[in-house]
Amino acid sequence: MENSPEQDANLAMLQETLRQRICDVCIDRKLDGSCALTDPAECALFHRFSGIVHAVSRVQSENLDDYVQAIREDVCADCPNQYSDGTCKVREEVRCVLDRYLVLIIGAIEDARGVTLKQGRIL
Secondary structure (H helix, E strand, O other), rough: OOOOHHHHHHHHHHHHHHHHHHHHHOEEEOOOOOOOOOOHHHHHHHHHHHHHHHHHHHOOOOHHHHHHHHHHHHHHOOOOOEEEOOOOOHHHOOOOOOHHOOHHHHHHHHHHHOOOOOOOOOO
16 A cells, blocks of 8 residues: 555655654764664664554554554564564664664654653653
């Protein structure tokens, strides 16, 4: 199913917002601010962007665990780095940008959707 032009524009704006919020603090950036990853597929945030947005958007909760579960089900389940038992060496080594910046990612997506998150629970 293809997105409408309006949905594509919204996703592009959300992607730019995430680039500003996440890339600016990412440990994988160079001193000049550009990305140090040699393969764009290494960045789960943008390589799996639509699945991440879908997972976060389907959650209506103040509990971070609900968002984590949605990400694990919708995004991590078909990631080649995750083993069949649900463990992930990349995640365990804190090399997965999605996992590393999950709270910031959730906050940015929910901000874009107009959802106010309670400070004490998620952010």
